Amino acid sequence: MSDLALFKGDIITPDDEDYEHAITRWAVNAIRRARIVAYVRDAEDVSTALRYAQANGLKIAIHGGGHSPNGASSAEGGLVIDLGRYLNDVRVDPEARIAYVGGGAKWADVDRATMAHGLAMTGGTVSHVSQLTLGGGYGWLAPMHGLTIDHLISANIVSADGVTRTASKTENPDLFWGIRGGGCNFGIVTEFVFRLHPQRRTVFGGAVMFSPDKLEAIAQLIEKWYPTAGEKEGVHVMLGRGSGGDPNIMLLMFYNGSEAEGRENFKAFTDLGPVMDIRREMPYEAFNSLMDQWVAPGKCHWFRSVLVDHATKVLTRETFDVVMELSNPEKPLNHASLTFEYMPQAKINGVPSDETAYSRNRPGLGNGLAHVIWDEDKPELLEEAKQIVQQMTVLLKTSGPQYGNYTPLPTAEARSIRAQALYGDNYPRLQQIKRIFDPNMIFDKWFPIQPSLE
Numbered sequence: 001m002s003d004l005a006l007f008k009g010d011i012i013t014p015d016d017e018d019y020e021h022a023i024t025r026w027a028v029n030a031i032r033r034a035r036i037v038a039y040v041r042d043a044e045d046v047s048t049a050l051r052y053a054q055a056n057g058l059k060i061a062i063h064g065g066g067h068s069p070n071g072a073s074s075a076e077g078g079l080v081i082d083l084g085r086y087l088n089d090v091r092v093d094p095e096a097r098i099a100y101v102g103g104g105a106k107w108a109d110v111d112r113a114t115m116a117h118g119l120a121m122t123g124g125t126v127s128h129v130s131q132l133t134l135g136g137g138y139g140w141l142a143p144m145h146g147l148t149i150d151h152l153i154s155a156n157i158v159s160a161d162g163v164t165r166t167a168s169k170t171e172n173p174d175l176f177w178g179i180r181g182g183g184c185n186f187g188i189v190t191e192f193v194f195r196l197h198p199q200r201r202t203v204f205g206g207a208v209m210f211s212p213d214k215l216e217a218i219a220q221l222i223e224k225w226y227p228t229a230g231e232k233e234g235v236h237v238m239l240g241r242g243s244g245g246d247p248n249i250m251l252l253m254f255y256n257g258s259e260a261e262g263r264e265n266f267k268a269f270t271d272l273g274p275v276m277d278i279r280r281e282m283p284y285e286a287f288n289s290l291m292d293q294w295v296a297p298g299k300c301h302w303f304r305s306v307l308v309d310h311a312t313k314v315l316t317r318e319t320f321d322v323v324m325e326l327s328n329p330e331k332p333l334n335h336a337s338l339t340f341e342y343m344p345q346a347k348i349n350g351v352p353s354d355e356t357a358y359s360r361n362r363p364g365l366g367n368g369l370a371h372v373i374w375d376e377d378k379p380e381l382l383e384e385a386k387q388i389v390q391q392m393t394v395l396l397k398t399s400g401p402q403y404g405n406y407t408p409l410p411t412a413e414a415r416s417i418r419a420q421a422l423y424g425d426n427y428p429r430l431q432q433i434k435r436i437f438d439p440n441m442i443f444d445k446w447f448p449i450q451p452s453l454e
Contacts, residue, residue: 032074047162111285120199127289143344149180181358183446204262206279219315232256240337245329307364419447
């Protein structure tokens with residue numbers, strides 16, 4: 001590997017003792033046996049690894065948080081550029097309210113560093129994700145502050161030619177426009193620079209469980225609450241089974257205020273009579289990691305985004321019964337769930353659709369997720385999981401482009417076709433940017449954009 005002689009990080013191959021750890025992913029079914037895993041120390045290492053891979057005909061994958069169940073952060077027989085070991089630093093300038101975030105930092109790292117100064121920004125609802133920024137970035141603070149990309153000031157990115165560029169409104173503005181929603185189509189981000197907002201130290205929220213007979217009442221209550229919901233609140237509704245296999249309805253509730261304020265705000269939900277209520281006031285960063293326990297690493301996963309519709313249309317007995325049937329505890333694939341994220345969208349959709357590559361012209365009231373989790377990594381179980389997810393999405397009778405970060409697609413052809421729908425009217429401009437920064441489609445793992453011909 002003489003071409004890697006100047007590489008400063010760690011090179012791992014199948015002969016190395018920690019190879020199996022190096023290719024481990026959040027979703028077991030996303031593991032691929034790479035020829036080389038390159039733990040990069042800086043942008044120069046990224047450039048060296050990129051050039052080596054292209055010179056030797058190796059497919060490239062980028063590993064940040066590794067949350068895609070279709071293996072997007074892995075490369076069978078290829079080269080994985082892993083950002084997590086060394087490029088995970090988070091530095092905060094509290095006076096300027098700016099965070100400098102390494103490309104491999106997990107969102108838990110960001111929350112801890114920023115909240116130490118009473119500052120925060122919109123991040124993922126799972127704290128062990130990494131580069132969600134490039135796909136948009138939804139989170140509990142989105143109703144108040146917009147998407148993660150709306151906080152981005154600049155980014156350092158290594159393009160397919162191995163050149164490191166700064167992308168901002170004043171430097172490489174087209175590239176800056178493209179990475180705000182265009183995913184990893186244009187290169188590898190080694191550092192993000194984000195604008196922060198003051199955030200109170202504690203928030204109110206947690207899980208509330210209801211018995212299935214409360215479904216209609218919950219739907220009607222959400223239908224009444226959601227149109228006037230404020231920027232401090234959000235509710236996720238999950239249809240699934242509890243840890244003991246019993247059918248239930250879980251509401252994950254968030255209020256950016258004190259417990260007294262939160263309980264008063266959600267009093268109508270409490271009055272429905274939950275079977276369990278574990279909401280409490282807690283540090284913001286603790287709340288932002290609550291979902292980690294339900295999606296911990298070490299399992300097989302398949303999921304797909306669904307569009308959120310009016311609660312009385314999607315939170316129906318028919319929908320609930322089908323999810324229960326598909327999550328039969330006696331079957332190998334016994335953990336199927338359907339989640340609807342009722343988060344006020346005014347701040348998100350208030351940004352003009354052409355201001356970033358992320359298209360704001362989306363139907364529906366927000367994002368949802370059809371999700372299957374299982375234990376054994378077998379091809380036939382993966383196919384069955386995909387069928388279950390498809391059954392749940394078809395059941396909802398909603399159509400239109402979904403949220404890209406929630407929508408893994410199994411083949412490059414499918415991802416490419418869906419890219420046009422995902423980006424909408426922004427797609428032609430993205431094609432022009434792709435032609436400049438990645439004409440040979442080196443980066444083709446996430447809704448790959450076809451370069452323009454002129």
